[in-house]
Amino acid sequence: MARAGVGRPRVVIVGAGFGGLWTAKGLAGHNVDVTIIDRHNYHTFIPLLYQVAAAELAPEQIAYPVRGVIRRHQNVRFLMENVKGVDLERREVATDDEVLGFDYLVLAAGSVTNFFGNDSIARHAFGMKDLGESVKLRSHILASCEAAAHEQDPEQRKARLTFVVVGGGPTGVEFAATLAELVWTVLAKDFPEVDFSEAQVLLLEAMETILPSLPENLREYTRRTLEGKGVQVRLGALVSGATDHSVELKDGTVIPTHTLVWTAGVRASLLADNLGVEQGRGGRVTVNEFLQVPSRPEVFVIGDMALSQDADGNPVPQVAPAAIQHGEMTAANILRHIKGVELKPFRYRDRGTMITIGRSRGVARMWGRSVRGFTAWAAWLVVHVAKLVGFRNRLLVVTNWAWNFIFYDRAVRLIIKGSD
């Protein structure tokens, strides 16, 4: 590469999500050669993927070309490639086309949906872990309503209009709420020939509560708000299997449906399994307080791939703010290591939790306080817009939200399939 300096430490970053991109930003302009690799040419704002699936935002509004971010930085280059494997011993990263040597490696390949080994669920469930999956789910939901519009059999029609969301964590709650609003405020107007009192949005949670990390009063508020929007919340409902027209629970209940959305778990990118290092819960790589693989000071694992701990010894949650903090700290620590200066241990600054429940409603823990209703929703809005990459995306997302809010509309309700 023309821009590579001779003898400068080579840093390879795998993944251009929050962890990887913020590491690259932290290393920009310093005396290192940085290569950031991703199989997509864009950074995705993952916390808003569920809004793409619900026809609320266009895919282009929550993605930003990686080259657009790094092009002002002379010492950072981008490689759109699929990473096949990593040889920690030889200090090499292998992509489909080439092998890159590194002096420092930052693994930030994120997480994938965890079906906990259940093949029938893996085959039939929709995930929301990247833009392609979210667009596919959006098209499927809209196409199900189109199919219902000319389905004569009442049982079949009800199955087409039954949407099952599994997982009572933040993603499941946020998606179920906005899906319910899509169904009963937007699609009900679009399909006058369909009786949407037949439609169902179910939120299934295996445990006895949704949002277990929040205090009791916020959980209760969330459940009531969801039910007010028409979502049926079923607790203690463990999904045991699926077909293309049904979901089966462990207690034997069979729910006829063509739409199973799985938000019930993530696991570390499969790349973690082939490193030959210690892995903890969800396949995450065990790292030390500096986010290094123990005994490999030149290898950092960050974001959803890493099992790092906060000050109290609890695992750091797999959320965007943690990945960003990981990235910033890792960039600084790599520069310290090069200089021979002592590294700083990672300290997670928990900025709180914010969850929307559809239009104008939310719950949040901020500065140790519980907030709910409009205030929590407004705070969520401000924080998420502020964190989007690219001013234009911020502008378009705000425009779209305002539009949808004022007109009870979802303008991007298009069924777009690959090259069809």
Add this chain to the structure above:
Amino acid sequence: MARAGVGRPRVVIVGAGFGGLWTAKGLAGHNVDVTIIDRHNYHTFIPLLYQVAAAELAPEQIAYPVRGVIRRHQNVRFLMENVKGVDLERREVATDDEVLGFDYLVLAAGSVTNFFGNDSIARHAFGMKDLGESVKLRSHILASCEAAAHEQDPEQRKARLTFVVVGGGPTGVEFAATLAELVWTVLAKDFPEVDFSEAQVLLLEAMETILPSLPENLREYTRRTLEGKGVQVRLGALVSGATDHSVELKDGTVIPTHTLVWTAGVRASLLADNLGVEQGRGGRVTVNEFLQVPSRPEVFVIGDMALSQDADGNPVPQVAPAAIQHGEMTAANILRHIKGVELKPFRYRDRGTMITIGRSRGVARMWGRSVRGFTAWAAWLVVHVAKLVGFRNRLLVVTNWAWNFIFYDRAVRLIIKGSD
């Protein structure tokens, strides 16, 4: 259907493009039962598809859900289905799932790319006739540059950076111009490791001129403007074949390239071939002055599918304004036919031609006058924004164009593949 009146004439419209949608609008609120069928759930603003392919606009910005247009009209229903065939004798339209009887039929299924029977071109060329095709081409162009970025072989690299556009009509000219700007003003900044002086954008035209319908001075201006932007215009260049890494001309020239974009011709939707009626050039259905199939007064064929004539006996061009006029006239004539009133013959009002040549440049024939440069471009802009369906789309398109214009940016340069 709950909303269908008893005994009201049933009008079936095949296609929700300009012709079909404007027919439906013209029939809305009248004493007829209208069913409009399309395989997509959205109306596409086809004249701007090339801007989606050039990463200028997002797909969602030039499409509008059909149900959003018709939902205020009680007597119009939408069916998302693929039409398999039409039985004119039995007055039935067959979709993949059902058979619909009609009293009046409006065939507005548009046109498809015409490869003139050349299989090797059909296999390897990219078309721009629907959103899926345009997104696929956008992804391919961007992925070609990514591939060039780590291609070591100079010949291979040049082939990746060579983009061949075939057809010197309006679409070919508009696309070649904006593609050249994408390559040399945007991608050249995105890919500092690539030498874009190796890149080529070629516009191949089999005839001895581009834009044959325009006067000589405008053609000359267009050619010079294209060349000023870096487009190589080759006249008398007849493409005879293609592989996945080359294009071959009839004179034996072989151009190494991975990107062949075909805008050199359209033909009527294949539905026209199975009607058992007279077809003219490009498979278009020969219609009378009322746009009816001769001897079938209840069957109208409009838009790109129809071979209709203007006042001078020349074929009406296959452009959006003609399809809109067809649709409006057909709605009115169906209502006249129901009332037993004499139909009005179609008179094409040629509103002129407007073609952009990238940023701030264009050529136009308006009110019998030749216009070029900034004025033609500004007129094009106003007309195209005004005709977009949906105020929100107008707003977003203008925002995007302004953004790209000011910042020399193409924000939607994302490589998105199906469910990848």
